[in-house]
Amino acid sequence: MNLTIFSIFVLFTIFMVGIVLAVFSDTFGVLIPEGTSVRGCETTDECYIPFGVKIDVGDEVIWTNVDMAFHTVTSGNPTDGPDDLFDSGMFKIDEQFSHKFEESGNFDYFCTLHPWMEGIIVVQVPAEDVSENGGGCLIATATYGSELAPQVQQLRELRDNKLLQTETGSAFMHGFNDFYYSFSPGIADYERENPYFKETVKIAITPMISSLSILNHVEMETDAEVLGYGISLILLNFGMYVGIPAIVVLGIRKKI
Numbered sequence: 001m002n003l004t005i006f007s008i009f010v011l012f013t014i015f016m017v018g019i020v021l022a023v024f025s026d027t028f029g030v031l032i033p034e035g036t037s038v039r040g041c042e043t044t045d046e047c048y049i050p051f052g053v054k055i056d057v058g059d060e061v062i063w064t065n066v067d068m069a070f071h072t073v074t075s076g077n078p079t080d081g082p083d084d085l086f087d088s089g090m091f092k093i094d095e096q097f098s099h100k101f102e103e104s105g106n107f108d109y110f111c112t113l114h115p116w117m118e119g120i121i122v123v124q125v126p127a128e129d130v131s132e133n134g135g136g137c138l139i140a141t142a143t144y145g146s147e148l149a150p151q152v153q154q155l156r157e158l159r160d161n162k163l164l165q166t167e168t169g170s171a172f173m174h175g176f177n178d179f180y181y182s183f184s185p186g187i188a189d190y191e192r193e194n195p196y197f198k199e200t201v202k203i204a205i206t207p208m209i210s211s212l213s214i215l216n217h218v219e220m221e222t223d224a225e226v227l228g229y230g231i232s233l234i235l236l237n238f239g240m241y242v243g244i245p246a247i248v249v250l251g252i253r254k255k256i
């Protein structure tokens with residue numbers, strides 16, 4: 001029995017860590033469409049689609065060649081040549097090339113075989129205030145794709161209007177952020193190797209985000225109320241993510 005409880009605890013921990021995996025990077029796709037090996041695509045900036053991609057530092061761009069011809073993705077421009085920041089070399093139909101951008105700036109690139117093919121990646125520093133004040137918002141932003149997503153707005157409201165209004169809530173946010181940023185960068189690297197992971201995380205965290213929305217509709221003015229609702233929600237989530245699966249597993253085992 002002790003072993004079972006320990007296993008459940010380990011699984012729950014893995015799950016929580018998994019959520020954090022979704023935080024730090026996004027992946028963006030660029031297509032090399034058919035027919036780009038002859039001139040013409042440059043007139044409408046459609047040699048790489050999209051021509052320009054705006055990303056945050058740490059994000060990854062994946063180029064996919066869907067043309068019949070070989071192409072390259074080479075940093076620099078046709079006039080001055082490659083600048084050696086990244087270079088795919090020649091890659092053929094259905095092959096991919098990816099590059100992770102670790103510094104901010106505007107990065108031009110082109111195809112060395114077809115110098116009319118050009119594109120640009122604009123790499124921005126993520127807004128600092130988001131990461132300092134809202135771990136929850138960061139997770140949700142990465143998972144739901146935009147800071148304007150309703151789930152993200154909901155978390156931001158909860159943080160600003162409820163949690164940061166009381167001492168217990170503020171203390172919780174500080175502790176949470178310290179914990180959160182102490183181990184996430186290493187895990188983020190692992191996530192970049194698993195492109196399907198984000199969708200899994202989305203499915204996994206949606207019940208939790210939904211349960212947090214309860215807090216937007218209750219009065220939380222005193223520290224005792226924050227504590228009470230906080231603990232209730234943790235128990236509710238533990239029940240949803242650990243209790244229900246555990247009951248199901250135990251039920252199956254009884255039948256066997």
Ligand SMILES: [Cu+2]
Binds near residue numbers: 071
């Ligand atoms: Cu090309």
